[in-house]
Amino acid sequence: xxxxxxxxxxxxxxxxxxxxxxxxxxxxxxxxxxxxxxxxxxxxxxxxxxxxxxxxxxxxxxxxxxxxxxxxxxxxxxxxxxxxxxxxxxxxxxxxxxxxxxxxxxxxxxxxxxxxxxxxxxxxxxxxxxxxxxxxxxxxxxxxxxxxxxxxxxxxxxxxxxxxxxxxxxxxxxxxxxxxxxxxxxxxxxxxxxxxxxxxxxxxxxxxxxxxxxxxxxxxxxxxxxxxxxxxxxxxxxxxxxxxxxxxxxxxxxxxxxxxxxxxxxxxxxxxxxxxxxxxxxxxxxx
Ligand SMILES: C[S@@+](CC[C@H](N)C(=O)[O-])C[C@H]1O[C@@H](n2cnc3c(N)ncnc32)[C@H](O)[C@@H]1O
Numbered sequence: 552x553x554x555x556x557x558x559x560x561x562x563x564x565x566x567x568x569x570x571x572x573x574x575x576x577x578x579x580x581x582x583x584x585x586x587x588x589x590x591x592x593x594x595x596x597x598x599x600x601x602x603x604x605x606x607x608x609x610x611x612x613x614x615x616x617x618x619x620x621x622x623x624x625x626x627x628x629x630x631x632x633x634x635x636x637x638x639x640x641x642x643x644x645x646x647x648x649x650x651x652x653x654x655x656x657x658x659x660x661x662x663x664x665x666x667x668x669x670x671x672x673x674x675x676x677x678x679x680x681x682x683x684x685x686x687x688x689x690x691x692x693x694x695x696x697x698x699x700x701x702x703x704x705x706x707x708x709x710x711x712x713x714x715x716x717x718x719x720x721x722x723x724x725x726x727x728x729x730x731x732x733x734x735x736x737x738x739x740x741x742x743x744x745x746x747x748x749x750x751x752x753x754x755x756x757x758x759x760x761x762x763x764x765x766x767x768x769x770x771x772x773x774x775x776x777x778x779x780x781x782x783x784x785x786x787x788x789x790x791x792x793x794x795x796x797x798x799x800x801x802x803x804x805x806x807x808x809x810x811x812x813x814x815x816x817x818x819x820x821x822x823x824x825x826x827x828x829x830x831x832x833x834x835x836x837x838x
Pocket of ligand 1: 610611616663688
């Protein structure tokens, strides 16, 4: 996007454009700039030198986490790919939330066709990260995408994946901003769920409102979010580990987080308890 040589020369001479985190007013921005970037750095920074490694972010979204990894953790090369083009908003977002005149040349972005192979198009990377993305990828594309990402990573490189909320967990529908009944998506019909969302009035949790909201408007955003729910691939933590190891990755470390909630009697026995309670996985893989 902005990786031209003049820009990187200017940065080498004078540093990146000034930025000021005290200007942050948006909770979605804060959640990614602070929390998500801290977690990614914690996992990947423990095994790679973030300052010298070349990274690929699969499903980068608006790129806020990548921007933070550059500004707060000194990353010098992150290439974000996504099937949408939300990252084109990053210069404006960085201006509004950080007072930053220009986003760093360490960041490059690319929009891709779902499932299109990436291997062979760029140099091998040292690290790949993916945040809240693999539950959205079409199920039949998962295995080819993991094989392709394996081919994009240098031997000895690392791949960090986070997914939250997992589908069978209380809010695995990703609809909590409109519907806070736990496991409602496993209990109610699709039509009943849509009615809840359609009838929702009032503000939604600011940390869950991304920068796409303004493009859609109140009703359009409801439709977008419901369509996203319908296309979730229902991946479980075990399936994620199986698919990635089948693609040739080795599990270095994983953490599964569970909720402490009472499982409704209507769901007991229909699904294993551990599936219903496991809402997050952090998975660190190596090649
Ligand atoms: C919930 S968003 C997360 C975005 C970003 N990682 C973040 O934390 O804000 C899921 C992202 O996955 C992207 N995505 C879905 N399927 C994809 C695919 N096959 N290839 C690349 N990105 C995909 C979506 O476009 C979306 O930006």
